[in-house]
Amino acid sequence: MKIDLIAGARPNFVKIAALYYAYRSIGNNFDFRLIHTGQHYDEKLSGIFFKELGIPKPDFNLEVGSGSHAEQTAAIMIGYEQILKKSKPELVIVVGDVNSTMACSIVAKKLNIKVAHIEAGIRSGDNTMPEEINRIVTDSISDYFFTTTRNASNNLLKSGKNENQIYFVGNTMIDTLVKNRKNFKRPECWNTFKLNEREYFIMTLHRPNNVDEEKTFKNILAEINYSSKGLPVIFPVHPRTEAVIKTLTSEVKNIRFISPLSYLEFNYLVERSKAVITDSGGITEEATFFKVPCITLRESTERPETVREGTNELAGNDPDKISKYFERISTGQWKIGKVPEYWDGKTGERILQGLAGIKL
Incomplete structure (x- = not known):
């Protein structure tokens, strides 16, 4: 065929x-x-x-x-x-x-x-x-x-x-994750920022309702910077987000802006992170497979199994809700997820x- x-x-x-x-x-x-x-x-x-x-x-x-x-x-x-x-x-x-x-x-x-x-x-x-x-x-x-x-x-x-x-x-994404897990690569930023397992967050944001409106984006970053309580937040910046970041003047000292990572580098960080903050559906699947806490900055998801069975929670982009989910992570109260069928x-x-x- x-x-x-x-x-x-x-x-x-x-x-x-x-x-x-x-x-x-x-x-x-x-x-x-x-x-x-x-x-x-x-x-x-x-x-x-x-x-x-x-x-x-x-x-x-x-x-x-x-x-x-x-x-x-x-x-x-x-x-x-x-x-x-x-x-x-x-x-x-x-x-x-x-x-x-x-x-x-x-x-x-x-x-x-x-x-x-x-x-x-x-x-x-x-x-x-x-x-x-x-x-x-x-x-x-x-x-x-x-x-x-x-x-x-x-x-x-x-x-x-x-x-x-x-x-x-x-x-299929889990197939690729399983196949390549042994090949994950420690990225350069690991040594640059002196990272340790479970002592940093990994973040990705690119959706228009999170990054295109400057005030909303600044409020999100400010809350994540505060709620991370001194732990570094690694933020590989998507090309469409880079232009917006250049206009920001808020103090977000805990957030480390870096260039996009390769697949093997990014998942090295996801697997070892304290938690993931994202608005990407696919990354919620990877976090669920690794059983790593995941805060999704969206009001809905096309992957409800990551919330119902996995380690994902929906926070929208409301700073108050984001803060509450960070508090659950820092106090060890995050749910224990399971990997969905197949x-x-x-x-x-x-x-x-x-x-x-x-x-x-």
Whole structure:
């Protein structure tokens, strides 16, 4: 079976790596063609992932770069359509919920190519999130659905999808985490800031409602700086956040701003941290797997299992709520989470088994 595998942004690379690990492990008759849309193009957000995770060099790189959601989506659609006009696969696999996911799904379906969505069915219920729109559109036109949880499968059933289209397989991100855990690398900042295990926090923020409004962002940083009680807060700065930080003048001495880390470096810090502060859904999954406390600065999540079963809690961006969750961490009152079903490092194998049963 000839398959196009679409990846465009940092989370996508982590997810597709699981398929390559399974492919090398069990072998099959699939012929994968990797399409990198270039949605993430910075070396720390893109290129280094291929080297670190052992992902083959892309067969095509659309190199779309940055731009508004409409500009980026349009560029991806135009570029991918040109590839498909010359050579069509039998199936297009999209992963996650970024602009590349939705854009390539639409192009494939308009050319009558079947689409499979990995990480299908997850919902935050918040239509102000661009990712939520991408999920809904992608799932509405896809033919096959590979889900991370039974809750996601149920979301698809409620939307009218047929049971035989849905495969509950688990979480590809955990496959990649398990496979690469022994290769985690201590980053330079460990020695620079004299870090010790469980005596620092790791933070990522990039969502517009947290970082684009200067007053809100300053209040968040001020509260985290205060609530960390002298422990360092390591903050690898996303490119879209860097410009905002340059305008800030508040005193946040405990927060250490650093450049983006590689996958192996970042998860080295996550696994050994006292807690994680983030607005990224994927990082809440990694924290849950490591059983590290996680404060999510959002009002909703498309990964409710990280709250219901795991180590994650939703704090929004209200400084008072953030403070209360920090207090629970500092007093040792954080909940003990568990790893959700099928987050066991074998999801890629289950996906390939599902694909093998599809008759196109």
